[in-house]
Structure formats: structure tokens, C-alpha cells
Amino acid sequence: MLQSGQASKLPVEALRAAREPDKGEVRQMKRVFGGKYALTLSGLTILALLASACSSGTGGNANLNGGNQGEQGGASGEKTKITYWTMDRHDMDYMQTKVDEYNATNTDNIVVEMKVMADNYNQAVDVAFSSNQAPDVLKVNDFPTYVNKGYLAPLGELLGAEFLAQFDGLLVDNVYQMDGVVYTLPNTGQFWRLLYNVDLMEQAGYSEPPKTLDEMVDAAKKITEAGKSQGIYGFASNFKSGSGFTRPAYASGTLDSATSHEGYNYQTGEFDFEMYRDVVEALRQIKVDGSMIPGAESLDIDPLRAQFAQGKIGMYVNHSGEPAVYTSQFPTDIKWAAAEVPTSDGVVDGVSWVNAGGYLGISSKSPNKEAAAKFVEYVYGKELRVEYQEKGLGLSVLPFVNEASGQPELKGIDGFLPTKYDGIYPATPSSITETKLEGKKAADVFTEYILTGNSSLDSIIADLNERYKKALATTRADGLTNIQADPSFNASSLQGSLAK
Numbered sequence: 327m328l329q330s331g332q333a334s335k336l337p338v339e340a341l342r343a344a345r346e347p348d349k350g351e352v353r354q355m356k357r358v359f360g361g362k363y364a365l366t367l368s369g370l371t372i373l374a375l376l377a378s379a380c381s382s383g384t385g386g387n388a389n390l391n392g393g394n395q396g397e398q399g400g401a402s403g404e405k406t407k408i409t410y411w412t413m414d415r416h417d418m419d420y421m422q423t424k425v426d427e428y429n430a431t432n433t434d435n436i437v438v439e440m441k442v443m444a445d446n447y448n449q450a451v452d453v454a455f456s457s458n459q460a461p462d463v464l465k466v467n468d469f470p471t472y473v474n475k476g477y478l479a480p481l482g483e484l485l486g487a488e489f490l491a492q493f494d495g496l497l498v499d500n501v502y503q504m505d506g507v508v509y510t511l512p513n514t515g516q517f518w519r520l521l522y523n524v525d526l527m528e529q530a531g532y533s534e535p536p537k538t539l540d541e542m543v544d545a546a547k548k549i550t551e552a553g554k555s556q557g558i559y560g561f562a563s564n565f566k567s568g569s570g571f572t573r574p575a576y577a578s579g580t581l582d583s584a585t586s587h588e589g590y591n592y593q594t595g596e597f598d599f600e601m602y603r604d605v606v607e608a609l610r611q612i613k614v615d616g617s618m619i620p621g622a623e624s625l626d627i628d629p630l631r632a633q634f635a636q637g638k639i640g641m642y643v644n645h646s647g648e649p650a651v652y653t654s655q656f657p658t659d660i661k662w663a664a665a666e667v668p669t670s671d672g673v674v675d676g677v678s679w680v681n682a683g684g685y686l687g688i689s690s691k692s693p694n695k696e697a698a699a700k701f702v703e704y705v706y707g708k709e710l711r712v713e714y715q716e717k718g719l720g721l722s723v724l725p726f727v728n729e730a731s732g733q734p735e736l737k738g739i740d741g742f743l744p745t746k747y748d749g750i751y752p753a754t755p756s757s758i759t760e761t762k763l764e765g766k767k768a769a770d771v772f773t774e775y776i777l778t779g780n781s782s783l784d785s786i787i788a789d790l791n792e793r794y795k796k797a798l799a800t801t802r803a804d805g806l807t808n809i810q811a812d813p814s815f816n817a818s819s820l821q822g823s824l825a826k
Contacts, residue, residue, distance in 0.1 A: 403435065406697045408462035410440045411454075413447040417719045428704050436697045438463075451477070455691065462692040463701055466510040466684035469501060470753075478509040478687040484699040489706070492726050495823055500753035500809065502684055511706070512750065514720035515682030516645035517742045518577035519664035526553065526640045530560075535641075535665040537672040539578065539608035542641065546617035549640035560617040560640040563609070564627040565777060568769030571609075574643040575772070577667040578605040580679040581747065584817045587679055589768055589794065590754040595811025597759070597794035599768055599787045604670040606783060609776045623777050631656050643667055645681070646721050646742035653737060664741030676817030677749030680824065682723045723750060723824050749820030755798060755807040762797040762804075 410425070412418070418440075425440045441461070443450050448468050454460045455477055464477075472478050482490065493511055497503050502510050520542075522535050530548035532541075546560025553559070563570040576588065579601050585593045586601045612618050619625065619639060631651055633639050635658035652658050667678060686705060688698045704710070711727045714720060718736030721744065722728055728744055760767055766774075768790050775786055801807050 405435050405437050406694055407437045407439060408692070408694050408697050408701060410438050410463040410701065411443055411447075411451070411461040412440065412465040413443055413467055414465060415442060415444060417714070418442045420714065420717065420719060424705070424710055428701065432700070432704070434697065434700055436700060438701055455689075458691065460689045460691050462689050462694050462698040464687055464689060466687045469510060469684050470504070472687065473504050473509055476690055479690040479692070479695060481508045481511070481688065481699075481702075484688060484695055485703065489703055492706075492724070496723065496750060498750050498752040501682075501750065505808075510684030510687045512682050512723050513685035513706075513711075514715075515680040515723040515750070516647065517680055517721055517744060517748055518573070518643060518645050518667060518678055519742055520641055520643055520667045521634070521648060521662060521664050522641045523549075523634070523637060523639065524661040524663050526558065526560075526637070529553075530640070535663070536668050537666075539604055539668050539670055541672075542668045543608050543611050543615070543617075546612050546640060547615045550615070550617040553640075554616075558638050558640070559619040561609075561612045562619040562622060562625065562630050562633065562639045562642045564625050564630050565622045565773055566624050566626045568767065568773060569627075570622070570625070571769045571773045571776065573645075574609065574667065575602050575605045577643055577678050578669055580676050580751070580817065581667060581674050582669045582676065584675045585815065587751045587817075588754045588756040589790070590756055592752065592754075592812050592815035595809075597756075597791055597798060599790045599794075602772065603783065603787065606772050606776060610779060610783075613776055614779070628655075634658075634662070635660065646739070649736045649738035649742065650718070662738065664738065666745070666747060674747050674821075677747050677751075677820045677823075680723060680744075680748050680750050682750050723748075725824060728825050744825035746822045746825055748824050749817065750823070751817070751820070752812075752815075753809065755801060755809045758806050759794060759798045759801050761806075762800045763793060764797070765793055768794070 412421070414421070422440055425438050429437050447465075448471070451460075451464065451467075451472075452475075455475065460477070466472055466478070490508070493502075496512050497508055502508060502512060520535060526549045527535060527545060529552050530545050532545050532548075536542040536545050542561070549558065549560035563574060565571070580587050582604065583601045585591050586598065589597050589599045589601065591598045591601075609618075613622075619630075619633065627644075630639065630642060631648075634642065635652060635656040637658075637660045648664070652662070666674075669675075686702050688695055688702065692698055708726060708730060711722060711724065712731045715722050715727060715731045716734050718734040718739060721734075721739070721742060722731070723744065733740065734743075771786055771790060774780055775783060
């Protein structure tokens, strides 16, 4: 989830907001990659790793021929070594190959050492910077904290204007830049769709997936009526956690609204959970109709996926990581597809939010910033990024990549490819506000209503608005966010920003 922007002199605890992979994704990575590259980093283990990874105490870089650290190479013929840290395991073999190619072919005498830091990545980064052993280039996993701690160098001073022009219109506040300074850049993202069983949908009388929430409710009911005797139900979501609500609600809500995301109205600068009324009512009706898979209240994402792969679920909402799941973790022979998440009236007023945090940053402590910048430009090269996407390693949010890419090598991915109705929203103060919230979070309250109908929706929304308003006021008073109202914001302006 995109996190709140914060002022520049705040405690790290108030800013830490990295997205954690769900349990199913973690298990999937372990199955695919095993323990070969797994690094458990804690306490002395982190310090030991840093000692082995870095040969000096001034930024973690050593010239391969000895001598002083700093910008070298070029005419001198000496090698400049830079270190690159990432937490991404799914693409590590491919990226290592590309690093090796860069080392063998670049004419600047730069040698890059890539390290995959599997566990406790943020802790390892903290230790590295505090002990002057920071990598030169690093995956940005916690943007506001990294900026607040001074870990990242401004990219506008290091990367060429022509290169940066490729990202025009994408560098949203508190995700890639803060206070007008760019510190990281976008790369890939999670695109949210309605996954559906094609055969079950056709048996329910739908030749195409539902476009409105009412149609989704109707399709779920008809699928259930036709298949209940075989254990088939029309809809599912993993309501064991709050994401059972946020997965369908965030996607439908942002498509339905020109002003809001995560319950936060950018124009007014306040929370207004009215934006979720229609999707909450639709999910509640699915439950009342008996079209929700039994046991949804304790359903985690992997058991849901297993049931879908067995043809027992008609529809659910999730992101573009699913095609890989049904290729390796839960191989399936069912005919399934993905489509835009339904809206209240079938009309798109905003864009479907894309979870696309920062990718690479350059260490503010690196003595080799120019060399690091050259490597970053290489990693963002069109040829590399197009090949990356076509191999199915991730869906790009960069128009120059999507325009040049062919079909990715992954069954089912075509339904997740970027459209004009996908976009990257500015960060909201949602997560940081919830640290000051009294009572239950919005996702938990809405989930209870969907499953039990235990209160009136009007009173629920009014209560959430009041409690979040109070918490946001406290958050702002304490200087924990710099996000304020933007009366000019209109999500419809994001349409076409990622794809035409």
C-alpha cells in the first residue's frame, strides 16, 4: 500500500511503511527459489554480512586495483567497484546475468557487485548506513524513511535531463519525490483485476465479465445456483485479513472516484469513506445471497487460490502476480481470465490504483555517485526493461517500455497488461493516520459489516469519517505527514498515463 509522505525530521517508526508481501507470495518465493539465496539478517549476522560485502568503512566500495575510493576509472584504466543491494528474489538470476553483461561490456571501467538481501532488508540498510558501509545503489523499499534518514541522493543532480524526461507525468509526490526533489523512479507495479472462471461465467449466462457491481452480484448468484451442489460458489475474498476488503474495494473504489483513494479525498484533504459504499453494499449482498464461498471469514489467499484452481470459485479480485501462481504454485487446467474490476455504474471516473513503489536509489554516502548513475541508466535501458517484461518478470508502469514490449511469456498475463484506466496515485496519509486512530481500522469495520451486517452502513461511514478526521488532525499536528489538500486533483487526469 502506498504510504504517507512525512516531514524531514521525523522518527523512523512514524514513517516506516513498506509493503509486505502476503503469506502466499512469501511461500511461493520459497518454493520457487528455495533456500539457496536466502539470507537471514539479524544482529551479528547483518554485521558479518556487511563486513564481507564491503571492504572499507566509507560507503562500502573499494577500487579493485587499490588506491583511494571515489570516482575513478575512465582514462586511468582503474576499475571502480560499486555495490548494488536488492531484496527482489524473483528476478535475481536474470538481473545477475544483466549485471555480468554490464561488467563485461561497459567502457567506463565500472564493476558492479549485486547482493540479494532476502530478509530484514530495511534493518540491513539501517545498519549499513549507520556503519558507513552503505551500498552505492539500493532497492528503495521504504521511501519516506529513506528520505527522512538522508539515505538517498537527489537524482536530478546525477541523471541526464533526457533520461529523466522518460518519466514525465509519473513522478507522483511522496512515492518518487518529496518537496520537489526526485529520489527514486518507478519501474514495475501490481495491476488489479477481477479474475474469473470463463466456463462458470458462461454457464451463468454471461458472455463477458460483469462491468457493474450489480452485474457482479447477479453473476455470483447465478454461478452459485448452478454449481452449489458441486461445491461451487460465485465469489470469494480472503477475509481472514483486512486485505479481503481492500483488494476488491481499493480497485473498484479508485475506478469509481475522481477524487479519492484509501478513503482519503485529495481535494478536501480529509477522509471520506463514502467512496466505498457501493462496493461494500455489493459484497454484503453477495454474502446475504449465499454466493460467497463458505468460511470466507477465515480464508487466507493461498487456500482461495487453490479453490479457484480447482474450479470452485467464480470470481475474485487480486493483482498481476496471479498468473505466476497458476503457472507454478497452483497449476490449473481451468479456463480463466482477468478483466477490469466492476464499478457502480460501469463508468470509469478515475483509474485503477497501481501499487508501484520506487525501484532504485543512489546512496547519498556513495563516493562513486557518477558510476552509480551510469549503472542506474543501464538498468532502465529500453532493451533490458522490454526483455524483463516479455519474460514475465514484472509488468512495467513505464510507457516507453509498454509501447515497445511484446506479449509476456506467462499464461494469463494479457488480462493484467496496463490500460488507459490504470494509474499511480500520490501517497495518502492513511497508514500514518492509523497509528493515531482510536478504535478499529476501516478495513476491519467494513469486513465485519460485509460478513455480519452488524450495524447500519450509514452509521459505520459516519463513525469512520469522524475517527479518521481526529486521527489525521493529530498526525498533522505532530508533524508526521506533509500531505495536505490539493483542490486541483482529479484522478481522471491520470487516465492514459501508463498506457493509451
